Amino acid sequence: MTSNAVRIGAEPGKLARRTILTVVGVVFAIPIISMMEFTFRDGLGGGYTLEHWVALFDPEQNSKYRQLFQAVQNSFVLAVVTVTIILFVLLPTMILVQLQFPKLRRVLEFICIIPITVPAIVLVVGLAPVYGIVVRVFGGSVWTLAFAYGITVLPYAYRAIQASITSVDMTTLSEAARSLGAGWLNVLWRVLLPNLRRGILAASLISVAVVLGEYTIASLLNRQNLQTALVQVSKSDPYAAVIFALLALAFVFLLLLLIGRVGSTRPGRKTT
Amino acid sequence: MTVANAPELLSGDAEASGPRRRLSGARRRRGVTKYLGLVPFALYVLLFLAVPTLIALGTGFFDGDGALTLDNVSALADPVILATFASSFWVSALTAVVGSVLGALVCYAMLGTKPDGPLRSFVSSASSVLAQFGGVMLAFAFIATIGIQGLVTILLKDTLGFDIFANGVWLYQVPGLLLPYIYFQVPLMVITFMPALEGLKPQWAEAAATLGGTRWTYWTRIAGPVLAPSFLGSLLLLFANAFSSYATAAALISQGAQIVPLQIRAALISETVLGRSNLAGALALGMIIVMVVVMTAYSFLQARTERWQQ
Numbered sequence: 001m002t003s004n005a006v007r008i009g010a011e012p013g014k015l016a017r018r019t020i021l022t023v024v025g026v027v028f029a030i031p032i033i034s035m036m037e038f039t040f041r042d043g044l045g046g047g048y049t050l051e052h053w054v055a056l057f058d059p060e061q062n063s064k065y066r067q068l069f070q071a072v073q074n075s076f077v078l079a080v081v082t083v084t085i086i087l088f089v090l091l092p093t094m095i096l097v098q099l100q101f102p103k104l105r106r107v108l109e110f111i112c113i114i115p116i117t118v119p120a121i122v123l124v125v126g127l128a129p130v131y132g133i134v135v136r137v138f139g140g141s142v143w144t145l146a147f148a149y150g151i152t153v154l155p156y157a158y159r160a161i162q163a164s165i166t167s168v169d170m171t172t173l174s175e176a177a178r179s180l181g182a183g184w185l186n187v188l189w190r191v192l193l194p195n196l197r198r199g200i201l202a203a204s205l206i207s208v209a210v211v212l213g214e215y216t217i218a219s220l221l222n223r224q225n226l227q228t229a230l231v232q233v234s235k236s237d238p239y240a241a242v243i244f245a246l247l248a249l250a251f252v253f254l255l256l257l258l259i260g261r262v263g264s265t266r267p268g269r270k271t272t
Numbered sequence: 273m274t275v276a277n278a279p280e281l282l283s284g285d286a287e288a289s290g291p292r293r294r295l296s297g298a299r300r301r302r303g304v305t306k307y308l309g310l311v312p313f314a315l316y317v318l319l320f321l322a323v324p325t326l327i328a329l330g331t332g333f334f335d336g337d338g339a340l341t342l343d344n345v346s347a348l349a350d351p352v353i354l355a356t357f358a359s360s361f362w363v364s365a366l367t368a369v370v371g372s373v374l375g376a377l378v379c380y381a382m383l384g385t386k387p388d389g390p391l392r393s394f395v396s397s398a399s400s401v402l403a404q405f406g407g408v409m410l411a412f413a414f415i416a417t418i419g420i421q422g423l424v425t426i427l428l429k430d431t432l433g434f435d436i437f438a439n440g441v442w443l444y445q446v447p448g449l450l451l452p453y454i455y456f457q458v459p460l461m462v463i464t465f466m467p468a469l470e471g472l473k474p475q476w477a478e479a480a481a482t483l484g485g486t487r488w489t490y491w492t493r494i495a496g497p498v499l500a501p502s503f504l505g506s507l508l509l510l511f512a513n514a515f516s517s518y519a520t521a522a523a524l525i526s527q528g529a530q531i532v533p534l535q536i537r538a539a540l541i542s543e544t545v546l547g548r549s550n551l552a553g554a555l556a557l558g559m560i561i562v563m564v565v566v567m568t569a570y571s572f573l574q575a576r577t578e579r580w581q582q
Contacts, residue, residue, distance in 0.1 A: 011383045033423070100309075116512075117563050118328075118563070121536050121556075122536075124324075125556045126323065126324030126328030130323055147320050148320060209404070213405035215523075227407060242416060245413075249409055252405050253397055257393060260396060
C-alpha cells in the first residue's frame with residue numbers, strides 16, 4: 001500500500017490515530033498509576049514497602065479490616081438480590097410486553113429510562129420515607145437496599161435485555177413452539193430464555209457492576225456497602241482504602257470485558 | 273355460566289348471540305388475567321420509583337409540620353442556593369464541553385479499528401468502568417495524583433519547582449472537581465458517541481470522492497451535519513451526568529455544599545439549612561426541572577441521530 005494514496009472517508013491516518021490514543025491513554029493512566037504508587041508508599045517519609053498489601057492478607061490484622069470485608073460481603077449480597085429482581089421482575093415483564101402487549105413497548109421503555117432523568121441524589125430524598133416503611137415490613141437488613149438498586153440498574157438492564165429481544169423474532173419462535181404443542185412454561189424455558197441468554201447475562205453483569213459502585217443511596221440512607229466503607233476507612237487507613245478501590249476497579253473492568261465478549265461472540269451460533 | 277356472562281349482560285351487550293357472547297366473555301376474562309402478569313413490575317416501579325420521585329418533588333411544598341408552604345420553593349431564589357446552582361452549571365458545562373471534544377477525538381482515532389479487536393474491547397470496558405463505576409474511587413485516584421502528597425504534585429515540585437497549590441489547595445473546592453469530572457466525562461462520550469461515528473457509511477465517502485469532493489468537503493458537508501445532532505445530544509447527556517453526579521464530589525469535598533447534590537446532602541443531614549426544614553425537596557425539584565429539560569432535548573436530538581443509524 002502506498003503511503004501517499006488518497007484517503008477518503010472518515011478514518012484517521014495512522015499517525016493521527018497513534019498520537020491521539022497514546023496521549024489520551026497516558027493521561028488517563030496517570031491517576032491509576034498514582035493510586036498504585038500510593039499503595040506502596042512507606043508513610044510520608046518516602047521509600048517503598050509491600051507492607052500495606054501484605055497486611056490485608058495477614059490473619060492477625062484481620063480485625064482491622066473487618067469493616068471492609070463485611071462491606072464487600074454486603075455489596076455482593078446486594079448485587080445478588082438486585083440481579084434476582086432484574087431476572088424475576090423486569091425480564092418476565094419485558095417478555096410479556098413483547099409478546100402480548102406490543103402497544104405497551106414504548107411505555108415500558110419510557111419507564112425504564114426514567115432513572116437516568118431522576119438521579120440517585122433526587123431519588124434518595126423520597127426514598128428515605130419509603131424505607132421507613134420497608135424497614136417495618138422487612139426489617140433493617142442491608143439486602144433491602146436492593147429494592148432501590150433494582151431501580152438504579154433499570155436503564156442498563158433494560159437496554160441489555162432489549163438488545164437481545166430485538167435481535168430474536170420472539171413472536172414467531174413462540175408461535176412455532178406453541179403450534180408444535182409446547183405449553184407456556186416449555187416455550188419460556190426451552191425456546192425464549194435460551195435465545196435471550198446473552199442479553200440476560202449482560203444485564204446481570206452490568207447490574208453487578210453498578211451495584212458494586214453505588215455510593216449515593218447507601219451513604220444517605222446510612223447503610224454500609226463497599227463504597228461507603230471505602231470512604232470511612234480512607235480517613236483512618238488510606239492505604240487499605242486505595243488498595244480495595246484498585247481491586248474493585250480491576251474486578252469490574254474484568255466483568256465488563258466479559259460483557260464485551262458475551263456481546264461479540266455468539267456461542268452455539270457458529271456457521272460452519 | 274350465568275356468572276361468567278354477567279359482565280357482558282351488565283355492559284348491555286344484548287344483541288350478541290349466545291355462543292359469541294360466551295366467547296367474548298371468555299376472551300375478556302383472559303384479558304384481565306393477562307394483565308395480572310404486569311402487576312409485579314408495575315407495583316415495584318410504583319413503590320420504588322414513582323412514590324419516591326413524587327415524595328422528593330412534593331416535600332418541597334410542605335413545611336416541617338406538614339402544612340402547605342411555598343417557603344422552601346421560594347428558597348430556590350435565595351442567593352446562596354442560586355450560587356450553588358451556578359457552580360453546578362458551570363462545572364457541568366465546562367466538563368461536558370471538554371469531555372465531549374476529547375471523547376469525540378478518541379472515537380475518531382478508533383474509527384477503522386476492528387470492532388471486535390482487543391483495542392476496542394479494552395477501550396470500551398475501561399470507558400464503562402470509569403464512566404459508570406468510578407464515583408468514590410475517582411476521588412481517591414485524584415487525591416493520589418494531585419493531592420497535597422500526590423504523585424504529580426510532588427513530581428512537579430521536585431523537577432520543575434512548580435507548586436500547583438501555590439495559591440492554596442483547590443482540590444477540595446469546586447475547581448478540584450473539574451479534573452475528576454473530565455476523567456469520567458471523556459469515557460462516557462466514547463461510549464455514547466462511538467455508535468454515531470460507526471454509523472457513517474463508507475458509501476457516502478465514496479460518493480463524495482467520486483464527485484470530486486475533498487476530505488474537507490466530506491467532513492464539512494457530509495459527516496459534520498450527520499454527526500452534529502448526535503454530538504450535541506452526547507454533550508447534553510454529559511452535562512446531565514455531571515450535574516447529577518454525587519459520589520465523586522461527596523468523597524472529595526467532605527465539608528460544605530458548593531454544588532447542588534452536596535447542598536441536598538447538607539439539607540438531608542442537618543434538616544435545617546437556611547432555617548428551612550424541607551429544603552432537600554425543593555432542591556430536588558430544581559434539579560429535576562433542569563434534568564427534564566436537558567433530557568428532553570437529548571431524546572429529541574437522539575431521535576434525529578437514529579435516522580442515520582438504520
